[in-house]
Amino acid sequence: MSLRPELALLAELIPDSARVLDLGCGSGALLEHLITARDCRGTGVEIDHDAIIEAIGRGVPVIDLDIDTELDHFADHSYDVVVLSRTIQTLRRPADVLRQMARIGDQLIVSVPNFALLRNRLRLLGGRMPMSRDLPYSWYDSPNLRFTSLVDLEELFAAVHLRVERRIVLAPSGRPARSGQALANLFGAAAVYVLRA
């Protein structure tokens, strides 16, 4: 089974045999890989019915709950790793969710599309809302409620007392960007953060 590049990158950041909570797990591809190939145990959280049923069929345990309001379901420090993959921009209460993640897990992995990518800035200057591989939706059908640059996101991490252990900036191809970290906010289409409280 081949994971799409970003999920493969996330999987590499997760230790073997870890207990992993994947918030917004979709159809469970990452967890299926971790469970079958990496000896991990894990749980996904999802609210989309079709995605849940697909994940169940893959043998991925899924809890049907609202990430914004119902993470109290999980006990303190009950997971080694909590993943929030391309989901933070869809949340109503991202700061609360990050605090909950820090309560539930030891290591947090957050990936996010970068609204401030140069290409997006140019499109906005041209008078159009950004659309790209990482932001594929029209404004009227987007699940994304919040748009953040990497710089703004890192301020939020600091505000909720999360330390960035590692940051991997992704090029529009979905692979790690070659460009310097200093220009990440301009040339990174997305980024993956490894965080700890």
Next chain:
Amino acid sequence: MGASTPAPGSVGQVERQTARLFTASEPLHLANGDTLGPIDVAFETYGTLSADRDNAVFICHALTGDAHAAGFLPGATRPGWWDNLIGPGKPLDTDRMFVICANLLGGCQGTTGPSSINPATDAPYGLSFPLLTVADLVEVHRALIHHLGITRLLAAFGGSLGGMQVLHWGLSYPDEVANAVVIAASSRLTAQNIAFSAVARRAIMDDPGFAEGDYAAQGLNPDAGLAIARMMAHITYLSEDALTEKFGRQPHQADNVPGFGIDFAVESYLDHQGQVFLERFDALSYLYLSRVMDYFDPFAAPDALDAVTAHPVKWLVMAFDTDWRFGTEHSRRIARRLELAAQPVTFREIASPWGHDSFLLVVPDYHATISAFLDRALTEVQR
């Protein structure tokens, strides 16, 4: 409809079997220290046990269920109570799974219960029948699967009191249950739940026909009390919206004269439910099995999660959003406790307008979830 022309997806004609699983000399040791024997168990099976004996699914039935979950008994026109779920190509696919359903200990549909004859006295047990727990019901199920040559179930499966048995089974004997499906159940009844049971029991026991539980010997039956218990229970099985949708404020008859009879359609429905219940259910079984539910509290024991921590079970816990008998919070509590033991738990709240009864009905999202879970389970054991 007979065995010659089974409907598509029907298991066709079925037969009730009986096994004596405990005797007076080798009795069941109950959780409270008492012993009970002989114990006969009525059961049905559907599908074929695989050569590796790894495709067995045990259905645990609810308070007033019986062993006849699917197909047609000889001469019957109505199928078993969970026929929409069990059959060829259905979520419990009898082309691939071997499905077992047994009447509960304490029941009245072929398995030993309080109205059975006590061979020591040649009279019905009545109130001398021992109080039971969910653990006792499960011990009898275990004896049955061992009798059938099965040591490990593909899945234990049940709704309401049935889900409570599945929960106990998985927690206590996780090596016997690869997958556990717990639907619209509870791990601890609330005061409101117990209150409803209390009124039902009082209706039965205060009926003069109850005769201190000796009604069978005296040729009596607490008809009024048992019917009232059933009527009240039925209200808790349906959501307010479901009752509105089914009956609204429709009169029972168009030319109704107001009075204290059956004026509204909903009254007629409840009356009918009460009356048909009398034909198939025993008042003592109602007392004993409802009491079983009141005392169920499996997570209270300090070592409740020890066994399952060592041998994880794959759990599917489901609730229905309009169920107010065992609402979603009951199922969430189960899922949360299992989470504490790092179990692989899938939890879903299914949208359905029908309240607690939803678990017996065809709700597409519900059935799709069961299919996905059991298909994966079967693939795992057979690969």
